Amino acid sequence: MAAIPLISARNLTKIYAMGGEEVRALDGVSLTINSGDYVAVTGASGSGKSTFMNLLGALDRPTSGHLSVGGEDLSEIEPGNLAGFRNQMVGFVFQQFNLLARTTAVDNVALPLLYAGIDSAERREKAIACLKLLGLGDRLGHHPSQLSGGQQQRVAIARALVNDPSILLADEPTGALDTQTSTEIMAVFDKLNADGITIILVTHEQEVADHARRQLVFRDGRVLEDRS
């Protein structure tokens, strides 16, 4: 099967106006990422790596240039359809987990399905399946406060996966975890990628970046290095 690019960016530019000054967060980035890739995005803070991730996840829109993800042209997509794109195409994993407090693991994982309009029985079934996949079959009814950091991040990964997205976007997924737990979480990512899901993760830790097959190094809104 020929590698059809899952993500294709052409001359992608994002300019923020900050205090009357223009900041070129992304300055003409062109690249492609294939389906099944495992990409680490690194760079100093302010290098544009987070902006790149936000554009990939349709949390933000480019100022100019083209970005297509999974055949959808994100620079053209209607604002009203962005939610659907985020719901179906990508799954987000955050540094701070961002789980809803006082809400069980199952309900946290089922949340994206709620917005996909899936009925409650199916939501629960899928959420439980996802949690089991991540080894949390015995923590279904636990609240985030009753879970360790690594377990919370695994719940968050389960939530990102529950809607079968094409791409997993992880922003510093190990930033809040100790070394041993980080290793566990990275093992989870490695396995998921081996199962076929495209993973793009932002990190500033080289050990984490080394798990990926491809590393993009950003500086001043441009791709400085693209190593495979």
Place this chain on the structure above:
Amino acid sequence: MNLWASVQVALIALRVNAMRSALAMLGVIIGVASVIVLVSISEGTKAAVEAQISRFGTNLLIVRPGSSIFGGRRGGAGSATPMNDSDALAIRDEISGVSGVSGEVSTGASVIAGNVNWPTRIQGVNAEFFDVRDWILDEGRLFDEDEDSASRRLAVVGQTIVAEVFDGASPVGQTLRVGGVPFEVIGTVEGKGQTSFGSDQDDIVFAPLSTVRSRLGASRTPTVRGAVSTIYVDVGPGERIDNVILDIQDLLRLRRGIEPGADDDFSVASLAEFIRARNETESQLGLLLAVGAAIVLLVGGIGIMNIMLVSVTERTREIGLRLAIGARPGDIRNQFLIESVILCLIGGVIGLGVGISGTLIYAEVGQLEIAVNPLIILLAIGASVLVGIFFGLYPAHRASKLNPIEALRFE
């Protein structure tokens, strides 16, 4: 995202901050409760007034002499030349639309039966009086026109007299000494209870007008033959009361020789209007209180809005996350709107309970008959939902407009 799921999300959020939610509700609770209490009491008062009017007879007109003027000095109400028997007859015979007329004189006297002595009021009335004032015969009979003209010493007594003077036994056929004059009790009338002014209407003895005037000296005036203090006029059903009033005024001006342009020296009052006028101030007060209650509700709504804004700020990260995993801005808006409506609805239901209990307690303490109108339940629920929507809209809108990236970074 369906409604039930949104409701569940909202309930969880409210439970998480139970104390804060309860305090935010307090304004709505107090507002709804006071609206219910005030509307119920005001409605109850209105119903009581209407009942009173119909008890008195809505078709009743009261004709009284007005103020006399001697050289610029006004004599006060009732000081003008009294009405007399022939005025009453003229009204009955010459005014169309009148179905009954009775003069009235009254005096206070002690009545004695057996060894009981009881000070009461003696009313001398014409035979038609009982129809005109809606006194219903309880036992025995009433006196007729001939007995009235013949100044017979007959008495018809009220229920208080039966109870106090005759110890509850039937007084018909008994002798009642009124101010030293023996009267034969021929009948009793059904009780009417207290007036709204608190006087006992049943503490009364009725006797033929001419008898009371000649034997007991009531309304004896040297200048006027056959004087009466008041003439009661019953307007027939379906007749225009205001037209009858105008006709009586014209007739009496003529009979009393009042020149065109001069003021009437008598009054023709409709009792229903009198009672309504007296209660108008009360209902205006009720309206004022209802406005006050509405303001409380408004302030309660502002409290809700405040708490919702706090909640939106506090949950900025949560909103960012929801947006990132596929919530549409509309979903976020609905979530907060539903939360606000539920908050108000719970407050409204509690307020409803408090308001109904308050009304019932008020009715119990004040010995009033106040029914809580079922419509008020709809009103309370509707008002709370409206407050929830109105004051929840802005916070909900603000939540839905959050930028997901900034929201996710929010500390």
